[in-house]
Amino acid sequence: MAIRRVVPNIKGELNTENRQFYGNVLGFDLAMDMGWIATFVSPTMPSAQVTLLNADPSTLHPDVSIEVDDVDAIHAKAVENGIPIVYPLTDEPWGVRRFFAQDPNGLVINIVSHRHTDRP
Numbered sequence: 001m002a003i004r005r006v007v008p009n010i011k012g013e014l015n016t017e018n019r020q021f022y023g024n025v026l027g028f029d030l031a032m033d034m035g036w037i038a039t040f041v042s043p044t045m046p047s048a049q050v051t052l053l054n055a056d057p058s059t060l061h062p063d064v065s066i067e068v069d070d071v072d073a074i075h076a077k078a079v080e081n082g083i084p085i086v087y088p089l090t091d092e093p094w095g096v097r098r099f100f101a102q103d104p105n106g107l108v109i110n111i112v113s114h115r116h117t118d119r120p
Helices: 016-025 071-080
Strands: 003-011 027-033 037-041 051-054 064-068 083-091 097-103 108-112
Touching: 016 027, 016 037, 016 051, 037 097, 064 071, 071 083, 071 108
Parallel strands: 003 051, 064 108
Antiparallel strands: 003 064, 027 037, 037 051, 083 097, 097 108
């Protein structure tokens, strides 16, 4: 089992100010924009990323995303260890398999694997 990347998830909107800050000031590229979620990626280190999520208070908001190579194995370990699962193991239409677990600090962690990926 390997961790591929860890990404902070920031509540925010994909507006001009965020595009300018993460793109023009910090030099991130906008790699994904689905309207409710956008990911900025370092052009020199693709595993260095920041995600902005819609700040809608009625939506469950993961604080951190951790991409792993085997989400099913992590899910089984989480269940075995009594970790609260706050979003079930799900195949999402955008190509990931994920679940949300609550860590001991109360943070929501998005644990995810890409179903189809060409990344190393």
